Amino acid sequence: MSVIAYREALNQAMSEEMERDERVFLMGEEVAEYDGAYKVSQGMLARFGPRRIIDTPISEEGFCGMGIGAAMVGLRPIVEFMTFSFSLVAIDQIVNNAANMRYMSGGQFAVPIVFRGSSGMAGCLAATHSHRLEAWYAHIPGLTVVMPATPADAKGLLKSAIRSDDPVIFIEHEVLYGDKGEVPDGEHLVPIGKAEIKRAGSDVTLITYSRSLKATMAAAETLAGEGIDAEVIDIRTIRPLDLDTLLESVGKTHRAVIVEEDWPYCGLGAGISDRIMQKAFDELDAPIRRVTTKDAPIPYNRALEASMLPSVDRVVAQVRDVMYSRL
Amino acid sequence: MSQATTEAKPVVSKNQAVGWLRQMLLIRRFEEQSYKLYQMGGKIGGFCHLYSGQEPVAVGSIGVLREDDYVITAYRDHGHALARGMGANEAMAELLGRYTGCSKGKGGSMHFFDAEKGFLGGHAIVGSHIPLAAGVAFASKYQNKDSVCICYFGDGAMNQGSLHEAFNMASLWKLPVIYVVENNMMSMGTQLHRHSCLMDLTVRCGTAYGIPGYSIDANDIELVATTTRECAARARAGEGPSFIEMKTYRYRGHSMSDPAKYRTKEELEDAKARDPIVAYEHILKDRGWIDDEAIERMHDEIKAEVEESIKFAEESEQTPPEALYQDVTVAHHIPQE
Incomplete structure (x- = not known):
């Protein structure tokens, strides 16, 4: 057991899963050279290189769609939204493509992808940057929606999300990133679907x-x-x-x-x-x-x-x- | 017309050329029978967009790809699926909403899929699949493979942001993708000059992103093939995406509900007088690769094949009630009811 911050727990989850599975990569705005807008991906570029930690242009619809396409043919992308407020410009990709693909194709294609990032009211960000979209995504059959509250759950649920064969909406909270808590050492998985x-x-x-x-x-x-x-x-x-x-x-x-x-x-x-x-x-x-x-x-x-x-x-x-x- | 080029220098073997003629005829027949089934008693429901007139685009381009390449298209997808080798049975069964359909009767006309053939759909939100194609190409590059992805869309899709976001990233990262706009000059009922700020589409979609752009007469199937082959070679060599404007024409309305009042009878008749399938029959006859008797036989075989597909579809079981909750997710689906 060690005491680490929520953001470090997320970083550990991604890093461990990337070590474990070559198909996993991270893409999003400022995830690489900037080390993440909220420093969740700090150090990951140095560790995994630009092939697997990918800075994108500000094109949420485009890079979400790319992640889905890559997932359809065997990769396991983690797509970071700087905040889930920005997922609104990519919602067609998430709802129409990620969530529907398996069903529409009669079970032929899976979309093992994680969309993750911060959300919520974080203080003086006003109307456009404070969205809480969990009910929007929870509405959609085909999506799995996860929201951890503690560092231990952040790590254990993110690892489960990355291993899931379905699209997972993994919603973090901006004011939790610095919170510290005990996280079990080594392989720590929290099952999806368990309160x-x-x-x-x-x-x-x-x-x-x-x-x-x-x-x-x-x-x-x-x-x-x-x-x-x-x-x-x-x-x-x-x-x-x-x-x-x-x-x-x-x-x-x-x-x-x-x-x-x-x-x-x-x-x-x-x-x-x-x-x-x-x-x-x-x-x-x-x-x-x-x-x-x-x-x-x-x-x-x-x-x-x-x-x-x-x-x-x-x-x-x-x-x-x-x-x-x-x- | 660039038929002269085609006649002067065949770019395919006799077998392949005859195969392409056959595929084009199959698509034409399949679509015309779909039209009838849709009209008669509503055996086909929902939206149904027919490919008649545009056959050389799918057949000539998919015809030069490899089995490990990927094909993705929009909602006018029957032709691409058949050109990629999907059986007429699975295609027709899907139109009739049967469990034996290529998407188990859950996708319908606009959502054909065939994973085994690398056919990634059938996508019905205009422009939405264009980033998917870049992602498929990204995966090839990531895995150090030399498969390419070819992605088709209509001229209307050029006005969606998804296209421009995807084109920028495809070019930035030199992804092995071939983007094909099937320019039938109509974005549903809005003609090109009323929806596009420039008539030279290679400037909008090629030059603007540093992507090599081609503009070709897609009635010439062998020109379609050579252009696609060149783009595929470029993609496999790691040189990035290409953009091809394929000028074509659709004989039917945008969908079954469209009487196509935005064009004149003469315009349609002119187009039909230049029918690409008839033109290719002539070319192959001139080369001595096929004769009237063989063409006749081919027509009969295809007629039988499409009839058989209708019979297969009609005799197939309806998608059963329990399929409603199947394939929602890979994990066991728990209805949130």
Whole structure:
């Protein structure tokens, strides 16, 4: 076990997989000579050379499509978006080509590719650079969507994503890159499609992922002080959802609050809530509540931006609501 | 017309030339029967774009490639698939939505695939497959192979950003790809002069990216072949991409729903008077490589082959209900329902 930052964990995952498999390469804007816009690929050019660590022009649609083409004929590309906000100009490639190829070809072609990069509200980046697109991608059959919250999960899930034979949308969070945590040494794989209980509890199930795990864990501590024992589940994989883990927890707590950084309407929590209610409506002692980013474009102003995010206070308030507490 | 060149200097063997004539005839017959099936009782659904008139483009260019090369095209894809050796049975079964179709009845007319033949589709978003071709070529180079990728698109696709992004990177990295614009002068119903700022397409797509550009009369199948061969040699030698404007003409509307009111009867009749298949029949007869009797026999064989493909398709099972969830992903698909 060693303590490393989230970005180093991602770097280790890519480097180990590139050592292991000659077909794996990394391409994207500033990934090579600049060492990565967020320094995730630091040192990889020196280690693997320009054949496998490739700086691209600012042409997301073009290089995403190239990655897909290369994957169709046997390579295993990792395509980095400087931020997932920029994936919007490549969304045709991801949705129409990466996600559909296997189905449209009657199973003849696979697209083993990882699209990865930062996302989320990182502070004063305003409306164009703060997107959270997990619900967009989770909507699409054919895609796998992963969002790690900790360095250990970042490493273990990225290695699994690179080994996956399907297109994986691997969404990091800009404010997590410097976070440090314990990461198991050596071969460390976290399975795709498995949630993890990050804090066991019996009174209410808090369902979250990525950066929102932090506010959720802090809220659980506050609630503990009030005598409410919250279970915190990090879903880790957005699609396919580990519904069993959620149902087992709700079967125990009979209450759920979903904490997510995307917008409320048609957001991820809407889909998760629907699936829980279809299977476990009778188990619920209160309606499922959601804590989301408020429904407006993301403002530049720091205080305004902070006011939109799921916060400890907002999570605590929703938990009190489902507990029918009057504190 | 550059038929004179063709007559003066055959660039293929007799067997290959006769094979090309046969393939062109097969595509023509296949498309005309598809037209009828579409019209009669809706046996073919959705969008269906026919290749009639453009046959020498696919046949002459694919005809000089190797088995380990790759072919990728847009939605008007029946001709390329047949030219690459896909059986008429699998092609017709796909049009009829059958499980025996080349994409198991899940792709349809616009999404033919044949992995074994290196046929990478059948892509229906205009311009979307052009970066894929660069990626396929990238993979050849990455793996130190000398396979090339040939990529076809219509003149309408030249206006998509994906093309220009891919062309820049293909040239920057000297990728072994041959880009072919099948210029039938119509972007659906918008004629070239109304959608392109320049009429010299080699300037827009070649010169602008430092890519050698060719502009040829694609009614001359052997000129198509020699030009493609030259570009393939260049790609295999590591010298990068090429761009070929192949001037051609489509006899049918953009798709089955298009009455083609944007052109006159005379224009279409003029084009048909210069039919590339009839022209090639004459050339091969002049060379003494085929006679009327053999041509007649060929027509009969092809007629039977296409009839057989319709029978095969109609007798094949419909894509079954359980196929709905098959092949969504390589990993077991868990419907998020």
